[in-house]
Amino acid sequence: MLQVPFIRENKELVIAGLVKRNIDAAGMVDQVISLDEDRRRIQTELDNTLAESNALSKEIGNLYKSGQVQEANELKDKTSKLKETSKELGETLNSKIEELNQLLYKIPNVPNSIVPKGSTDEDNEEVYREGDVPVLFDGALPHWELAKKYDIIDFELGNKITGAGFPVYKGKGAKLQRALITYFLDKNTTAGYTEYQLPHLVNEASGFGTGQLPDKEGQMYHVTEDNLYLIPTAEVPGTNIFRDVLLNESELPIAITGYTPCFRREAGSYGAHVRGLNRLHQFDKVEILRVEHPTQSYKALDGMVSHVKDILKELKLPYRILRLCGGDLGFTSALTYDFEVFSTAQDRWLEISSVSNFETFQANRLKLRFKNSEGKNELAHTLNGSSLALPRVLAGILENYQTEKGIVVPEVLRPYTGFTIID
Structure with missing residues (x-):
């Protein structure tokens, strides 16, 4: 399986190499890059959501220790929503990763430069x-x-x-x-x-x-x-x-x-x-x-x-x-x-x-x-x-x-x- 960073950094080389296999891979390569961009965006959003949830959890703990129960309970409602958002983002991320992998499984290896062109x-x-x-x-x-x-x-x-x-x-x-x-x-x-x-x-x-x-x-x-x-x-x-x-x-x-x-x-x-x-x-x-x-x-x-x-x-x-x-x-x-x-x-x-x-x-x-x-x-x-x-x-x-x-x-x-x- 080709590595996504390799495909991103060598897009034209991959497309030209697969032409030797008589495969027009431009569409698949663009789709890989697009799916990877979606994956990275969702991953960043998930990481930020988890970081915010962890920070709030620490703040809630400090509020309880200082006797500010009402303020702590208000923040708990917010963390509950963040946890639900994190769960949804995690499921979306896994689905995107699976979609990306299924596409990568269909793309053959890029031939070495000395491989001759040909069909049979x-x-x-x-x-x-x-x-x-x-x-x-x-x-x-x-x-x-x-x-x-x-x-x-x-x-x-x-x-x-x-x-x-x-x-x-x-x-x-x-x-x-x-x-x-x-x-x-x-x-x-x-x-x-x-x-x-x-x-x-x-x-x-x-x-x-x-x-x-x-x-x-x-x-x-x-x-x-x-x-x-x-x-x-x-x-x-x-x-x-x-x-x-x-x-x-x-x-x-x-x-x-x-x-x-x-x-x-x-x-x-x-x-x-x-x-x-x-x-x-x-x-x-x-x-x-x-x-x-x-x-x-x-x-x-x-x-x-x-x-x-x-x-x-x-x-x-x-x-x-x-x-x-x-x-x-x-x-x-x-x-x-x-x-x-x-x-x-x-x-x-x-x-x-x-x-x-x-x-x-x-x-x-x-x-x-x-x-x-x-x-x-x-x-x-x-x-x-x-x-x-x-x-x-x-x-x-x-x-x-x-x-x-x-x-x-x-x-x-x-x-x-x-x-x-x-x-």
Whole structure:
């Protein structure tokens, strides 16, 4: 959530920044400023009324002590009216604050200056590419056919048990999945991230804290009786560890990682682009999260990008990095880099990671602050990244590593799988 003082002091910058998201925010920005002016006026009136009431109460006490009962009783009538006025002003103030917050919840983060303009993913900028696309043999298959051929993932069984988008991993498929999770966690902890095991359901406050609510409410599975939400990513419970926390500057940076299943009610569609592991309602992901000093967050973002690059180099998968345009940028993000692996059998790029800097947007919602060197409370910056999302990484491995004799396991994963080929 953007801070009101930031909006007031940078009105034109906010409006121009949101144009990159294809949003005409001038009306909302003016409304925020107007509501804040009303809030401040009411707050001043309330403070003055309370101050007058407190002064009269002291005067009444002095009058009673001096035996001036009639004068004291006359002032009591006035304090009663002031208390009623204070109550009304308090209710009006709370209503105005709620109206202001509801409007602020609808305004996305302002994109970083280097975010390109654009409306769709076709306008994203490729900033890096590495790895050779393998030349496959005649008769090479997409991963959903490989899964059936080698009996390692059963999509029909998942559909029977739950529904479309809930695959069942079997045998060497399950072992390869587990190997990837462990490998990712080991890479992250070696890089200095502290591992956490996190809840798979969160409360409403946690959803608001990281910006999934109200923006993505329709994409989250909701346990209505308990008003809990299945997590769409470990980012939500992981970042909410720091909700309502005041850190010391010396505690920064904080880096954590965690593996969780993820649940998303994404609208279904048809075609090869969503077949097999390309789009699921339940999938596994290892996440990295950082809480940073504002002066260090973009250096930290570059470090996170380099970290994911190192993983993909070790897996020897061809990949590219995209800087997302304003129209494709997530609601809470100021700058996002997407990683995509090339799926040779499908002849297309598959997104496998997003690494983002949210600056103070989430921290403002979370009330995540640190005490700076001057002893003042300051909002921290939050960052997160997939390291990595498993389904499309697995799809890339199955398709790019297939041979006529079977699917070769990437060398870096063999200590985790205990086998070298799926045949």
